[in-house]
Amino acid sequence: MLTNLTETEQKVFQLIWYKKYGISRTEIVNKTKLSKATVSRAVDKLISNGFVVEGDAVPTTSKGRPQKLLVLRNDEILISGISIHSRFLHFVIGDLSGRLRYSENIPVDKSNVVSTIMDFPKYLEKNYNSLYRNIKVFSIVTPGQVDQVNMKVTGNFFSVEKDVYFSGLEDCWNILFKVENDVNALLSSQIMFGHLKYKNIFLIDSEFGGALVIDGKMVRGLNGGAGEFGHTQLIHDGPLCWCGKKGCVSNYFGADNLKSIFHSTIPASYMALFGRDFSVMLSELYNEKFSKEFCILYEKQLDLLADAIVDFLDLLCIDNLMLNTENPFFKDRSFEYISEKMRKTSGLKDKLKVMPLKIRKGIEIPLAISLTKFLGENIEI
Ligand SMILES: [Zn+2]
Helix, strand or coil: CCCCCCHHHHHHHHHHHHCCCCECHHHHHHHHCCCHHHHHHHHHHHHHCCCEEEEEECCCCCCCCCCEEEEECCCCCEEEEEEECCCEEEEEEEECCCCEEEEEEEECCHHHHHHHHHCHHHHHHHHCHHHHCCEEEEEEEECCEEECCCCEEECCCCCCCCEEECCCHHHHCCCEEEEEEHHHHHHHHHHHHCCCCCCCEEEECCCCCEEEEECCEECCCHHHCCCCHHHCECCCCCCECCCCCECEHHHHCCHHHHHHHHCCCCCHHHHHCCHHHHHHHHHHHHHCCCCHHHHHHHHHHHHHHHHHHHHHHHHHCCCEEEEECCCHHHCHHHHHHHHHHHHHHCCCHHHCEEEEECCCCCCCHHHHHHHHHHHCCCCCC
């Protein structure tokens, strides 16, 4: 079984992983400021574990043995994982570079999500036999609060049980595991595949969930719920949220509440739209500057949202904000308005960088999460 890498070994591996054409030991020493002996020990471990291989010699004019380039060994170790969606599990197998090898959508309903996952080792042995033995990490990407140590998911939609445990997998499958919240996973995948190097960053997702990196570390907090922006209270007498509080962001920006706010400013037939469709319609009316009255009211709602985000960023001194543009209130003209407003009001002023997150096709989030077991979550290089 592969063991977890130490932070130092992860740092060395990151350099080799990102340097697609190879890197010498000397260059690693120079870049990491680690001692020669430490780098040498880390490289030996990476080679013996099958992560890295020695490639061509680096041409040199000086005397002595020429150094060999270290490159990612990409022929043996496979990584895999699933992300849990409402009607299916998205299952992937990839290689150590993070490239997708196989994917499959497995239909499930609420009643069998947990049992399907717990039976996965057997399923893989039967259907992916030749690859099964080479899989060294399996990650589960899920909505809800995640306790990674106990592989526990709380507040999930797929079980009648309040808490679901995936720890039983470890008893029957001798590999590394990681369970990760879906918004944290989205941010991790951006950091890894987008090579983001921000020390402090906050991501707000399509449904106002959030993920938070402070001082280069993913912050999870008690119960794994840190960064959950959707239950920040916007107004004290707002609609009652399922969480027990009033006027939470996700509830305030829910269709029912928005209908009560906008009903006198939009055509009556639009009131028949449901859920997300209603929010998308509002966002599009704002794009086309539908009417003055409507735009003033719409900007008032964005102001509330911007103020709440700014409070959060200022409190934690976070200077990088990423907004998922699948959220209609973070899209197009709304994105421009809200970014401008935040830059004006934040104590960080122009230091505040607001970025749109556009989901890039081809990024397989469970593979990014599996890779963090080897590379770490904190990309420093
Ligand atoms: Zn709430």
